[in-house]
Amino acid sequence: MARGKPVKPEGSLTIVGAGLAGALLATLLARRGWQVDVFERRGDPRLFGYAGGRSINLALAERGLHALRQADADGAVLERAVMMRGRMVHPLHGQPQLQRYGRDDSEVIWSVSRGELNVSLIDAAEAAGARLHFDRGLESVDFAAHSARFRGDARPHPFTALLGCDGAGSTLRAQMARHADLGERTDWLEHGYKELEIPPARDGGFRIEPNALHIWPRGRYMCIALPNDEKTFTVTLFMALHADGSGDPDFDSVASGAQARALFEREFADTLPLIPELEHDYEANPTGSLATLRLERWHLGGDAVLLGDAAHAMVPFHGQGMNCAFEDCVALARHVDAAPDLAAAFAAFAAQRMPDAAAIQQMALENYIEMRDLVDDPAFLLQRALERA
Numbered sequence: 568m569a570r571g572k573p574v575k576p577e578g579s580l581t582i583v584g585a586g587l588a589g590a591l592l593a594t595l596l597a598r599r600g601w602q603v604d605v606f607e608r609r610g611d612p613r614l615f616g617y618a619g620g621r622s623i624n625l626a627l628a629e630r631g632l633h634a635l636r637q638a639d640a641d642g643a644v645l646e647r648a649v650m651m652r653g654r655m656v657h658p659l660h661g662q663p664q665l666q667r668y669g670r671d672d673s674e675v676i677w678s679v680s681r682g683e684l685n686v687s688l689i690d691a692a693e694a695a696g697a698r699l700h701f702d703r704g705l706e707s708v709d710f711a712a713h714s715a716r717f718r719g720d721a722r723p724h725p726f727t728a729l730l731g732c733d734g735a736g737s738t739l740r741a742q743m744a745r746h747a748d749l750g751e752r753t754d755w756l757e758h759g760y761k762e763l764e765i766p767p768a769r770d771g772g773f774r775i776e777p778n779a780l781h782i783w784p785r786g787r788y789m790c791i792a793l794p795n796d797e798k799t800f801t802v803t804l805f806m807a808l809h810a811d812g813s814g815d816p817d818f819d820s821v822a823s824g825a826q827a828r829a830l831f832e833r834e835f836a837d838t839l840p841l842i843p844e845l846e847h848d849y850e851a852n853p854t855g856s857l858a859t860l861r862l863e864r865w866h867l868g869g870d871a872v873l874l875g876d877a878a879h880a881m882v883p884f885h886g887q888g889m890n891c892a893f894e895d896c897v898a899l900a901r902h903v904d905a906a907p908d909l910a911a912a913f914a915a916f917a918a919q920r921m922p923d924a925a926a927i928q929q930m931a932l933e934n935y936i937e938m939r940d941l942v943d944d945p946a947f948l949l950q951r952a953l954e955r956a
């Protein structure tokens with residue numbers, strides 16, 4: 568199914584990670600005529616189910632959808648997505664209110680399952696001609712010899728260039744850092760998150776308004792809920808990891824299911840009848856941590872380049888990490904096609920995308936304050952309405 572230019576004379580491109588960015592990038596490059604090999608640490612999610620580990624669902628926005636359209640992957644994804652017209656804000660007292668994102672349904676975002684999205688993109692990559700190798704985690708790279716070792720492979724794999732889509736804890740990034748100072752800095756957020764579930768109603772439908780991103784803002788902490796196509800909602804509680812002297816709750820002091828119930832009775836009372844397994848979910852699900860990763864350098868000449876979370880992981884409050892990773896894929900594929908060689912392509916890609924990623928990372932940090940504290944503040948809402956008018 569490869570279309571466009573014939574196989575490039577330079578050889579094959581090796582993508583590390585078949586997650587969201589890796590699978591989309593493989594599709595875009597294979598469709599441009601590149602021979603693409605993708606190595607993924609986990610098993611094939613189509614055979615063994617999706618072993619995610621991170622958020623269960625994600626908000627897909629126009630930026631991300633635009634990228635999916637370039638790979639003709641938007642149709643399959645939207646078929647199972649749930650439209651979110653705006654924020655449904657649940658105050659401590661009073662009725663929930665919908666704040667629309669735009670004037671009509673042309674300005675909405677979509678809730679998508681991470682696992683289903685990943686499977687659709689892996690299917691697209693394979694259909695485009697990419698070769699996928701599962702259970703093959705990158706272990707080490709010999710840049711001088713242009714060869715990489717993957718767990719499970721006895722022999723090293725020769726490469727022309729490595730494209731790092733292996734996420735926030737990128738092994739490729741660590742290997743690159745042995746050769747050059749990438750100027751890496753990670754700022755950990757003092758807040759973490761825990762996922763809970765609202766199951767379907769007895770009649771099989773959604774228990775609350777499906778076409779909204781629900782927010783329970785409580786000042787310095789909050790819950791959100793995104794709908795899933797199987798009529799459930801994934802609820803995420805964000806709050807401080809440790810006591811910070813403010814008197815607000817934190818994951819250290821709300822450690823057990825019973826303590827979680829007491830917190831929810833006090834602060835999120837309208838969610839309690841919706842989450843029957845609260846105590847179980849709270850104790851069984853891990854507490855996730857969140858960070859902003861900044862690098863001063865994303866590539867090593869024409870040998871390796873980083874994109875997506877491997878280059879610029881961000882906190883999730885703008886719902887843009889995946890969307891931004893998808894934009895990276897489109898930009899990188901375009902530069903690889905247009906530039907005279909890979910070193911020039913990677914340099915042009917980094918020059919274009921580094922400022923954009925930095926701006927979105929900053930907006931994501933600021934949006935936590937807006938979501939947890941300002942979305943039910945009338946003065947803030949009036950100011951936003953005037954800005955939009």
Ligand code: FAD
Nearest residue numbers: 584586587588608626704705733734875876886888889890
């Ligand atoms: P990943 O999705 O992390 O994929 C990395 C892949 O590389 C994985 O498949 C992994 O198994 C593989 N891998 C790792 N190491 C190796 C190795 N050594 N060798 C081979 N393979 C390897 N973004 C949004 O746009 N909207 C949202 O609503 C949103 N919500 C979020 C909520 C939470 C709680 C969190 C934590 C994040 C959220 N994000 C959201 C961000 C989004 O999840 C990431 O930005 C996105 O997953 C980045 O994609 P990626 O492909 O770069 O990395």
